Amino acid sequence: MIVAIIIGCIILLVIIFVWSSYNGLVKLNERVNEAWSDITVQLKRRSDLIPNLVETVKGYAKHEKSAIDAVSEARAKMMGARTVKATAEADKSFMGALSRLMAISEAYPELKANENFKQLSSELSDTEDKIQAARRFYNAGAKELNTKIKMFPVNLFKGFGFKAREYYEVADDEKAKIQDAPEVKF
Numbered sequence: 001m002i003v004a005i006i007i008g009c010i011i012l013l014v015i016i017f018v019w020s021s022y023n024g025l026v027k028l029n030e031r032v033n034e035a036w037s038d039i040t041v042q043l044k045r046r047s048d049l050i051p052n053l054v055e056t057v058k059g060y061a062k063h064e065k066s067a068i069d070a071v072s073e074a075r076a077k078m079m080g081a082r083t084v085k086a087t088a089e090a091d092k093s094f095m096g097a098l099s100r101l102m103a104i105s106e107a108y109p110e111l112k113a114n115e116n117f118k119q120l121s122s123e124l125s126d127t128e129d130k131i132q133a134a135r136r137f138y139n140a141g142a143k144e145l146n147t148k149i150k151m152f153p154v155n156l157f158k159g160f161g162f163k164a165r166e167y168y169e170v171a172d173d174e175k176a177k178i179q180d181a182p183e184v185k186f
Contacts, residue, residue: 021153025148028141036084039087039134039135042127043091045130046127047079052120053121053124054071071101074093083166105117135168138168139168141165
């Protein structure tokens with residue numbers, strides 16, 4: 001009788017472990033899905049702001065067509081990206097094109113004074129902050145999920161079929177630029 005109770009308790013503990021481990025992985029997986037959704041929502045918001053910013057700049061900088069076209073092309077790439085890596089690469093391209101557009105705006109004092117441009121620039125800056133926060137949240141969730149999948153004893157069950165997630169990382173060619181502190185000269 002005692003042996004049956006002990007065996008029953010062990011079976012019950014195993015069932016509780018499997019149940020809680022699986023539910024924990026489901027929760028973490030959904031958190032990562034939510035975080036990825038947050039990134040895509042913010043990238044979409046930024047992509048929606050860009051046409052307005054481009055049109056405002058166009059009015060002042062008609063001869064800067066190549067930079068304006070580059071922003072439009074980069075926006076199209078961003079909207080078409082489907083994976084974490086493709087999104088990161090498209091984001092890099094987009095940020096480069098947007099930087100050139102903002103540099104053009106510096107050459108036009110009357111553009112910088114334009115209220116529409118100021119508002120769009122402010123919204124864009126706010127969106128960039130939200131994108132950075134969403135990336136950090138996604139990477140934290142991916143780390144937590146990836147760690148749990150690899151940890152013993154969950155790894156004995158092959159992570160219950162859950163897959164490790166890619167991190168949203170800086171592109172390889174950008175890593176070299178951020179390794180060293182920027183040089184400041186006066």
